[in-house]
Amino acid sequence: MNDVVxxxxxxxxxxxxxxxxxxxxxxxxxxxxxxxxxxGTGKSTLxxxxxxVMRPREGTVRMFGLDPLQHHRDVLQRVGYVPDVPDVYxxxxxxxxxxxxxxxxxxxxxxxxxxxxxxxxxxMKTRFKAMSRxxxxxxxxxxxxxxxPDLLLLDEPFAGLDALVRxxxxxxxxxxxxxxxxxxxxxxxxxxxxxxxxxxxxxxVLQDGKLHQHGTLAEVLGEEEPAQVPSGLQQMLATAAQHxxxxx
Amino acid sequence: xxxxxxxxxxxxxxxRGLLVAYTLLVFxxxxxxxxxxxxxxxxxxxxxxxxxxWFVAAGCIGxxxxxxxxxxxxEFTSKDDQFVRRLPGAxxxxxxxxxxFLVLVTxxxxxxxxxxxxxxxxxxxxxxxxxxxxxxxGNVSMxxxxxxxxxxxxxxxxxxxxxxxxxxxxxxxxxxxxTLLLLLLGVxxxxxxxxxxxxxxxVVWQSWLWTVPLTGLFAAAASWIKxxxxxGPLRSARHGxxxxxxxxxxxxxxxxxxxxxxxxxxxxxxxxxxVVGMSPGGRYALAYVVEDCDWQAALARIDLETGVAQQVTxxxxxxxxxxxxxxxxxxxxxxxxxxxxxxxxxxxxxxxxGERHTIExxxxxxxxxxxxxxxxISQQRTGDSGLSAPGGIRVxxxxxxxxxxxxxxxxxxxxxxxxxxxxxYVAGHGLRVMADGGWRYYGFAQRLIRxxxxxxxxxxxxxxxxxxxxxxxxxxxxxxxxASWVIYHEDGEGEPCExxxxxVVAGLLDDERVLAYVEGAHREALRIFAFNTATGETQDVxxxxxxxxxxxxxxxxxxxxxxxxxxxxxxxxxxxxxWLSCYRxxxxxxxxxxxxxxxxxxxxxxxxMFGNTLLAWDNLPKVVHQDGLEIIETNIExxxxxxxFSGAKQNGQ
Numbered sequence: 014m015n016d017v018v019x020x021x022x023x024x025x026x027x028x029x030x031x032x033x034x035x036x037x038x039x040x041x042x043x044x045x046x047x048x049x050x051x052x053g054t055g056k057s058t059l060x061x062x063x064x065x066v067m068r069p070r071e072g073t074v075r076m077f078g079l080d081p082l083q084h085h086r087d088v089l090q091r092v093g094y095v096p097d098v099p100d101v102y103x104x105x106x107x108x109x110x111x112x113x114x115x116x117x118x119x120x121x122x123x124x125x126x127x128x129x130x131x132x133x134x135x136x137m138k139t140r141f142k143a144m145s146r147x148x149x150x151x152x153x154x155x156x157x158x159x160x161x162p163d164l165l166l167l168d169e170p171f172a173g174l175d176a177l178v179r180x181x182x183x184x185x186x187x188x189x190x191x192x193x194x195x196x197x198x199x200x201x202x203x204x205x206x207x208x209x210x211x212x213x214x215x216x217x218v219l220q221d222g223k224l225h226q227h228g229t230l231a232e233v234l235g236e237e238e239p240a241q242v243p244s245g246l247q248q249m250l251a252t253a254a255q256h257x258x259x260x261x
Numbered sequence: 262x263x264x265x266x267x268x269x270x271x272x273x274x275x276x277r278g279l280l281v282a283y284t285l286l287v288f289x290x291x292x293x294x295x296x297x298x299x300x301x302x303x304x305x306x307x308x309x310x311x312x313x314x315w316f317v318a319a320g321c322i323g324x325x326x327x328x329x330x331x332x333x334x335x336e337f338t339s340k341d342d343q344f345v346r347r348l349p350g351a352x353x354x355x356x357x358x359x360x361x362f363l364v365l366v367t368x369x370x371x372x373x374x375x376x377x378x379x380x381x382x383x384x385x386x387x388x389x390x391x392x393x394x395x396x397x398x399g400n401v402s403m404x405x406x407x408x409x410x411x412x413x414x415x416x417x418x419x420x421x422x423x424x425x426x427x428x429x430x431x432x433x434x435x436x437x438x439x440t441l442l443l444l445l446l447g448v449x450x451x452x453x454x455x456x457x458x459x460x461x462x463x464v465v466w467q468s469w470l471w472t473v474p475l476t477g478l479f480a481a482a483a484s485w486i487k488x489x490x491x492x493g494p495l496r497s498a499r500h501g502x503x504x505x506x507x508x509x510x511x512x513x514x515x516x517x518x519x520x521x522x523x524x525x526x527x528x529x530x531x532x533x534x535x536v537v538g539m540s541p542g543g544r545y546a547l548a549y550v551v552e553d554c555d556w557q558a559a560l561a562r563i564d565l566e567t568g569v570a571q572q573v574t575x576x577x578x579x580x581x582x583x584x585x586x587x588x589x590x591x592x593x594x595x596x597x598x599x600x601x602x603x604x605x606x607x608x609x610x611x612x613x614x615g616e617r618h619t620i621e622x623x624x625x626x627x628x629x630x631x632x633x634x635x636x637x638i639s640q641q642r643t644g645d646s647g648l649s650a651p652g653g654i655r656v657x658x659x660x661x662x663x664x665x666x667x668x669x670x671x672x673x674x675x676x677x678x679x680x681x682x683x684x685x686y687v688a689g690h691g692l693r694v695m696a697d698g699g700w701r702y703y704g705f706a707q708r709l710i711r712x713x714x715x716x717x718x719x720x721x722x723x724x725x726x727x728x729x730x731x732x733x734x735x736x737x738x739x740x741x742x743x744a745s746w747v748i749y750h751e752d753g754e755g756e757p758c759e760x761x762x763x764x765v766v767a768g769l770l771d772d773e774r775v776l777a778y779v780e781g782a783h784r785e786a787l788r789i790f791a792f793n794t795a796t797g798e799t800q801d802v803x804x805x806x807x808x809x810x811x812x813x814x815x816x817x818x819x820x821x822x823x824x825x826x827x828x829x830x831x832x833x834x835x836x837x838x839x840w841l842s843c844y845r846x847x848x849x850x851x852x853x854x855x856x857x858x859x860x861x862x863x864x865x866x867x868x869x870m871f872g873n874t875l876l877a878w879d880n881l882p883k884v885v886h887q888d889g890l891e892i893i894e895t896n897i898e899x900x901x902x903x904x905x906f907s908g909a910k911q912n913g914q
Contacts, residue, residue: 085350096343102271102335103335104274104275109274114348116263
């Protein structure tokens, strides 16, 4: 089966700083991969590369077998994206946003949009500049899921949300994964391991711009020698392991 | 198209609040202002046209200052524009949507202004008939209101405002940035125009105005579609600048080619030529050449044997025959050495060999020349100077002195009588110079400065001075010259010279005789005659009739000499003929007048003030003369012509 995303030897720099360094990663269809890593390890940069917003300096990117920079429309019509912060024009409200996005996605599902809006209690007439962070994130999630994407990219969507809203958003994501016959591939960047434990099929650990580990959460936890793991990540993994035990 | 409309709607949705507020506020204020303004005759007369023009201008300002900068205001940093960049297809439909919005708003706001204005004008029971006016012949022309015209330039720059807005961190800086860009380009352009005066002459720039918005759109497309793909305003600026360079390149190449032609005139395609010097022997000519008549000229050395011209100075630089002919006296037709300055370097051009000698200046800014060159220049100075005193005494000047070469071979010298920085002029057997608000005269025979007060002009004839004491130098048409002449003898006694009453003296024929003529009301020479100052006798000159031309009197333009050479006596060709240039209506003709017998004959050469100059007559019967853009050798006996050099564009080229 063809992988949805194939990254090979990906290198990105900001000036002299190397953010991604020879990153190679494949996402199989229908899998939920959680991208783990501390702040500044290149998770958001990887998302930007996948969205065709940033041009990598080295390596190749293939999404659905296509280069997202060359075939931007063909690729991005099949991708849903939720940023870490709502980046929509501040004067827009949810109604404007959906009206603006609908013609851009041939697969836009108005019914699903309405359903999700109702489910997540999205304020339709509030401008983004007046929305709370939680309201904004829920609106962005609805916008990302309404196009019925084959690939869902989540860039730390739960960061900074209060527990209730966080759970609402998470339920929205999980609901989308279960909803319908379509197989959705998800790449979720986060540093919250409890989220990873709840949704991840596979975990990719980014460290210093390189793919440090890639496998199931159990594989990652089993392979890692505690002494070799950076202290922050070690703590994160330990927290995740506890959460997994609780969940099991 | 669907996405274009979607993005266009997005722009409208983003800007509608601002545009509606602007429109309502400004148009309402204008309505109120114009309604309440006191009526004066100057205000009321063309009220309709003015009101409409102000409304249209307000609409244009709305487009320029608000709608266009706002096209990118929400997407001005690399983070802000990520939303639009990550949408499918992203930048192309976004660009076309913005462009569509720009076109619509550019049409809509001024038209809305027109509508508001028309409503106001109608409400005031006025009209805008003043937009058109009729002259007494019935021709209808349009009065173009200056307010609307003033808006035309920024309206042309709309795509550039949009483009610059994409380059800068904030659409608010778009107007300022465009102004700066315009200034930058203007400075470059004006630098070229200042360096090469009138280089723009003949360019119909109005017909190229359409390129301004079109190139702006090209740069905008490059800045947005290419520039924003994986980058922010900086990448936009890089791509936009590259696009700007690409669109400027053809213009720059065109300007460069024009500058090249300005600096290096094509010798076979000249616009104007003026020969200013000939080398001794007449092989080489020195001429100002220029490809376009309005441009600055360069000097070229023309080989009249081969017909090849070679540029010897930069444009705008000059060469002067000062070393060989001091005090700006033009008493020699041929000059071998010419002095020039290039930058801070003084040099001497040898017109015969084409060599250029750099010279140093001493503390008093006098030229210090290499010995060989100094000797050569000195030898040239000691040749025929054109100045003479009665009794066969040759006079020459140089090195701050006047030299008198006596017939017995001795040479006497005196200090040059006038300041050496003043231009000197020949006055018969003497010199004159303008000093202390009037002319001062120096006679070679007396070797004294003569104070000739109240003189209109004067010239020395041997030891005598012929002074015109009355008569206008510049006459009004129809007024005859009522000149009175007084002749002062050696003893200082003066007496009226009745023979020269109302006459103009052209110059000396020899040590005693002057050539004079009396003009009619229209400057026609009613009588040409020689006057002997020793005997008081006169001898009339009769110009021969020219076949096929009327017998009415010619107007005497003056005497003709190679390179407008002057001398103590009138310059003459090797066969002792003085040449006269005459005209009648639009007809110009040359006559040769034998200096002894005063017999006159026609010459088949046209000499006038308009590029037809006599260059050399040493090889009679062949003479060399400039005829427009050509240098011609004419046999004055047979009339046969041979082109020595042609700067005119050849047929078929």
